[in-house]
Amino acid sequence: MRRLIPPTAALLGFAAIWQLAANAKTNSQVLPAPSRVISSGWADRSDLLANTLPTLGATLLGFALAMVLAFSLSILIDRWAFARGTVMPLMVISQTLPIVVLAPLMVLWFGFGLLPKLILVVLVTFFPLVVSLVEGYATSDPDAGALFRSTGAGWWRTFRGLRLPSALPSFFTGLRIAVTYAVVATVFAEYAGSEHGLGIYMQVAKNSFRTDLVLAAVIVTSVLTLLLFLLTHLAEWAAIPWRRAENRQWDGPR
Amino acid sequence: MNRAGLEVKGLTAHWDDLHVLDDLSFKVEPGQFTAIVGPSGCGKSSTFAALTGEIGIDKGSVEVGSVPVVNHGNEFAWMPQSGALLPWRTALQNATLGIELTGTPRAEASDRAKPYMDAFGLSGFEDSWPHQLSGGMSQRVALLRTVLMDRPVLLLDEPFGALDALTRRSMQDWLERLWEQHRWTVVLITHDVREAVFLADRVFVYSDRPAAVKATVEIDLPRPRRLEMIQTPEFARMESEILSVLFSV
Structure with a gap:
């Protein structure tokens, strides 16, 4: 809990400076004070919530798909050496595409439905997941690998018993990086055109010069990402019990 | 208990481009x-x-119990130097890893391991994570994993190499007592000549790479062996005999 004090203080400090700057300005339409952002957001809460849920749903579904894809690709790369040479370059190329330009094209091709959001979330998040898995597999102890071979264990037993658990710490690092992109990717797709969602909410609010509501939606987006981020820590805590015991030993003086 | 002799005849092997074994021959009796x-x-x-089949053999043959080893199936139980405990398995689960990998269901594997926990000094640590164990304990877990596999020949690669001198001595004493009870066929790699003399019936002194057996020294010290024996003239004579072969050109 004590660890939360410095970031909270920094956040409050930032809000205070923002409040002062906004009060000094005459035009509150351009830079609304945080107090006004909160109160406007609260007043519009039912509409805001109605647009948050589709964003959250698309994010989670897209992220789940990204994980399935990442696991499949990582296994392919780990199992067959030639897959690394074939798939890896394509994956890197996929990461060079400018999302800003891609998002409107996706909407053009796939419409206002769920599909363009899912594609964008997958595109943005699968790469750190694959890399963290593939590099995680490679961290498995070579002696343990030789031990598995000496018992006659085949590929699947070795993967499940050694390579996959070895990759878990690295995987959660990748998961944390990926999840911070996920919500933003959905919002981006929605911003380019959608029926519901925080992205289109921001778009509409911006077009009617309601900067306070734009910023309220921005805050909701941040909170969503933060919650998902915390969730990855929770999942890691549950999935890596041996590390938990390690941390208890090595967390140092408090 | 499954145990057999081992005979290596004219073994020649490469590890990548490195010529590591050159016409290597030695013989280990059952229970030796x-x-x-x-x-x-x-x-x-x-x-x-x-x-163990980790590298291919260019020439030569290996026999276990007078039967040629062809597929490196289940003749050897190998313990790597590091112990190679898996951090996500508890001490007990690490001990059962070997037999689980060869198809023993987990519950049955635990039942087979539990009676040994006491003799291996692991009682009360069954559910500890490897990083919570001392160096000596970790190696005992790894040794239990190796022994449980019940293969004819145990291959121990410097099991105590990374331990401090005091722990190493007490581990050697412990292993000697344990071996007296079980009489496994053991091949132990060590860089500690004293350890070799203390534990072994027969010591193979290797040449520089590519390895061949430079000398075979029979250790006819009586058993059970105790740490005090290190002080005796016979012990010192064996030790110096091996050392002189090691350092002769």
Whole structure:
């Protein structure tokens, strides 16, 4: 809990400076004070919530798909050496595409439905997941690998018993990086055109010069990402019990 | 208990481009404790790699219980130097890893391991994570994993190499007492000549790489052996005999 004090203080400090700057300005339409952002957001809460849920749903579904894809690709790369040479370059190329330009094209091709959001979330998040898995597999102890071979264990037993658990710490690092992109990717797709969602909410609010509501939606987006981020820590805590015991030993003086 | 003799005849092997074994021959009787000593990097570990099938054999043959080893199936139980405990398995689960990998269901594997926990000094630590165990304990877990596999020949690669001198002595004493009860066929790699003399019935002294057996020294010290014996003239004579072979050109 004590660890939360410095970031909270920094956040409050930032809000205070923002409040002062906004009060000094005459035009509150351009830079609304945080107090006004909160109160406007609260007043519009039912509409805001109605647009948050589709964003959250698309994010989670897209992220789940990204994980399935990442696991499949990582296994392919780990199992067959030639897959690394074939798939890896394509994956890197996929990461060079400018999302800003891609998002409107996706909407053009796939419409206002769920599909363009899912594609964008997958595109943005699968790469750190694959890399963290593939590099995680490679961290498995070579002696343990030789031990598995000496018992006659085949590929699947070795993967499940050694390579996959070895990759878990690295995987959660990748998961944390990926999840911070996920919500933003959905919002981006929605911003380019959608029926519901925080992205289109921001778009509409911006077009009617309601900067306070734009910023309220921005805050909701941040909170969503933060919650998902915390969730990855929770999942890691549950999935890596041996590390938990390690941390208890090595967390140092408090 | 499953145990058999081992005979290596004219073994020649490469590890990538490195010529590691050259016409290597030695013989281990059933239930005999043998040790391999040799200069570091001479190919001691490569011997085990060739036996377990980790590297291919260019020439020569291996027989276990007078039967030629063809597919490196289930003749050897190998313990790597590091112990190679898996951090996500508890001490007990690490001990059962070997037999689980060869198809024993987890519950049955635990039942087989539990009676040994006491003799291996692991009672009360069954559910500890490897990083919570001392160096000596970790190696005992790894040794239990190796022993439980119930293979005819145990291959131990410097099991106590990374331990501090005091722990190493007490582990040697413990292993001697344990071996007296079980009489496994053991091949132990060590760089500690004293350890080899203390534990083994027969010591193979290796040449520089590519490895071949430079000398075979029979250790006819009586058993049970106790740490006090290190002080005796016979012990010192064996030790100096091996050392003189090691350092002769």
